[in-house]
Every structure is written in C-alpha cells, then in structure tokens.
Amino acid sequence: MLTMKPILRNTLNVAAGLLLGIGVIGQLAFNGRPSERTPTGNVITAPVLPKQLSFAGEAVPLDRWDVRERLDREVMINYYNHGNILFLIKSANKYFPVITERLRANGVPEDFKYLCIAESNLLPGAISSVGAASFWQFMSGTAPGYGLEVNKEVDHRYDLIRATDAASAYLKSAYQKFGSWTAAAASYNCGQGGYNGQATYQGTKQYYDLLLPEETNRYIFRILAFKHLLENSEALGFKVEDEEKYTMPATRTITVTSSIPNLAAFAQANGTTYKMLRQLNPWLRGRSLPVSAGKSYVIQLPEEEKGF
Structure with missing residues (x-):
C-alpha cells in the first residue's frame, strides 16, 4: 500500500472532521422541537373546531368526544389541503347558485350542496371506481329510476339541474323514511337499505349513535368539514378575490x-x-x-x- 503524503492526509482529516460535525448538528436538529426542524421555523397547529355546528338545521353533538374527534380528523385533513379548498371556493361560486336554487325548489335544505362536494369535489366529469358519475355520483343503473336518461348519446347525470333534482328526490324519500336529514345524507352513501339494516339491528335511526361502514362513518364528517371550511374560509386564512372565482359562462x-x-x-x-x-x-x-x-x-x- 502506498503511504499518503502529509498534506493529503491533513486535508482528509479536516474533511472528516467537518462531516462528523455536520452529522452531530443534524442529529441534534432531528431530536429538537418541531419548530426547530421546519425550514421556516413555523409551528404547525391544528385549526380550532367550531363551538357549535349544524347540518340541515340538525345540531351536531360536539359535546361527544367521538363526534369531536371524527370531525377534527376531517377538518384537519381538508384544511391542510390548501389547493383543493381554494379550488372549491372558486368552483362554488360557479355551481352553488344553480345547486341551491334546485334544492330550494325541491324542498331540500341548502346544506346538501356540501354533500355534492363530498361526492364529486364539484367536478362535472368525476367518475368513481364503480362507475358513479358527475356531480351527484349516480350509478347508471340507478339514475333512470330518478328520471335521468342514460345511454351512449345522452347521460343526464352530467346535467347539473336534472341531477340535482334527482338527488333531491332521493333525499326527500330518505328523509321520510328515517325522519332526519343527517340520516338521509348518510344513506346517500350506503343506500337506504344499508342504513335501514344497521338501524334495525342496532335499535336506533340516529346517525351519531350508529356504527356504520367506515366510509359512511366518515361521510357526514367530511360534509361538515367542507361546510365549516367554506363558510369560514376567510377567517381560516383562505382568500380568493371575486374576480378570481369561476362563473357560469353566458x-x-x-x-x-x-x-x-x-x-x-x-x-x-x-x-x-x-x-x-x-x-x-x-x-x-x-x-x-x-x-x-x-x-x-x-x-x-x-x-x-x-x-x-
């Protein structure tokens, strides 16, 4: 083996010392507080939950720990998805007036516009993995039963006015069956038969007292999260100028x-x-x-x- 020259050996020793120092500093930084580890030094905090919240005029029991935790989860997940909330604020300006007008005309509470967000994110071309389509995510086999024409040339699931009328018909039917708009909204996810089966077995029709499939367990809280975030968007830090919001074309x-x-x-x-x-x-x-x-x-x- 060739012997290193003194200058080269000293240079390598200095380099090794620098690397060791960087490693120690990195380890200390990793073991520090979160604010010391973030590039900007900012502390990430959870948004504060509202003290009171309702859906379609029905109070959400926020005094219950299980309800608060489920709502907290959905609010945090969506609050920190900044781009999507900004997109929804812009899109709501375009679609909510139409949706709200049809809900009112059909005698369905205005809060169901947030169910439309939970279903499709207000994307006209949204298609689920099982083939449910557009704003209200009707299946092709179910849609005709609610007056929607579906074939290879015409698909009224993509017609916002017709689809909102169809969704309203379903929701009113579910409300008459379960006596609660919250239950009606939950059944939109799991079906009236699925909801009724769980309600019969568990001895209650109240959504917040039922153990349902996890997707339905989260469903109402996602709707509530969207309602809270959009209705309080500016107070929560989401600012969109009016001229930047989407509008219906003439x-x-x-x-x-x-x-x-x-x-x-x-x-x-x-x-x-x-x-x-x-x-x-x-x-x-x-x-x-x-x-x-x-x-x-x-x-x-x-x-x-x-x-x-």
Whole structure:
C-alpha cells in the first residue's frame, strides 16, 4: 500500500472532521422541537373546531368526544389541503347558485350542496371506481329510476339541474323514511337499505349513535368539514378575490326537436365548436343526438356566435 503524503492526509482529516460535525448538528436538529426542524421555523397547529355546528338545521353533538374527534380528523385533513379548498371556493361560486336554487325548489335544505362536494369535489366529469358519475355520483343503473336518461348519446347525470333534482328526490324519500336529514345524507352513501339494516339491528335511526361502514362513518364528517371550511374560509386564512372565482359562462339556448346526425357540424352551423358544445352540455356523450318523435332537448350555446 502506498503511504499518503502529509498534506493529503491533513486535508482528509479536516474533511472528516467537518462531516462528523455536520452529522452531530443534524442529529441534534432531528431530536429538537418541531419548530426547530421546519425550514421556516413555523409551528404547525391544528385549526380550532367550531363551538357549535349544524347540518340541515340538525345540531351536531360536539359535546361527544367521538363526534369531536371524527370531525377534527376531517377538518384537519381538508384544511391542510390548501389547493383543493381554494379550488372549491372558486368552483362554488360557479355551481352553488344553480345547486341551491334546485334544492330550494325541491324542498331540500341548502346544506346538501356540501354533500355534492363530498361526492364529486364539484367536478362535472368525476367518475368513481364503480362507475358513479358527475356531480351527484349516480350509478347508471340507478339514475333512470330518478328520471335521468342514460345511454351512449345522452347521460343526464352530467346535467347539473336534472341531477340535482334527482338527488333531491332521493333525499326527500330518505328523509321520510328515517325522519332526519343527517340520516338521509348518510344513506346517500350506503343506500337506504344499508342504513335501514344497521338501524334495525342496532335499535336506533340516529346517525351519531350508529356504527356504520367506515366510509359512511366518515361521510357526514367530511360534509361538515367542507361546510365549516367554506363558510369560514376567510377567517381560516383562505382568500380568493371575486374576480378570481369561476362563473357560469353566458349562454343562449335552443330547443332541438329532431335528430342531429353530426354534432360537430351542428356546432359550427351555430357559431361554435364541438369542444365548446360538449363543455356547455356535458350530458351530450357522443357525436350525434337521436331525437325520437315527440321528444326534445334544450342545448346551451355560447351567447355570442363565432364565425368560421
């Protein structure tokens, strides 16, 4: 083995000492308090829960430890998902007026707009792993029972007004069955049959007293978390200027009473594009629109025609 020269040996000793020092400092930092370990020196804290909270006029029993802990979990998880909360604030400005108007028209409490967030995150194209679609996440087999047409050309699950009316019909039916809007909301997740089976076995219809599948156990608390965070967004530090919020585009409507063999040609003939036609009418699912005798469809088009 060759012997190291003195200068090289000294250089290596200094380097080793520096590495050892860095390691010791790193270990001390790792064993320190959280505020000493964060790059900015900030302390991460949990958002304070509200002292009172209700859903659809029904009080949430926040005096119960199990209820507070479940709510705390969902509030923390969603509060620290800053990007999504900001996105929801922007999207709510676009969709909530439509949803709220239809809920009121159907006699369903306004708070159910937050159930729509829990279902789809206000994404028109949301599709679950089992095929539930759009804002209110109806299954294709269930939707027709609530007046929604579903086929390869037309899917009214993607029509916000029709889908909200359909969801309202379900919720009113569940409310009549269980006598509680909270129970009705929970059954939207697990089904009226599933909820009723658990209620019968456990001897109570009260949501907060039932042990349900974990997804349903979390479901109402997710809805409550979204309600709390959006209704108190600015106080909680979420600031979105009005001009940054999304809005419904200005449109004009036409009523179609005969079949449209080519939707792209139809769009251009009406001063728009196929892409825009589909964006304004997401319930159109194909390249054509068959219209049977005596039937009609209302189609949204941009307010101003575009020349081609």
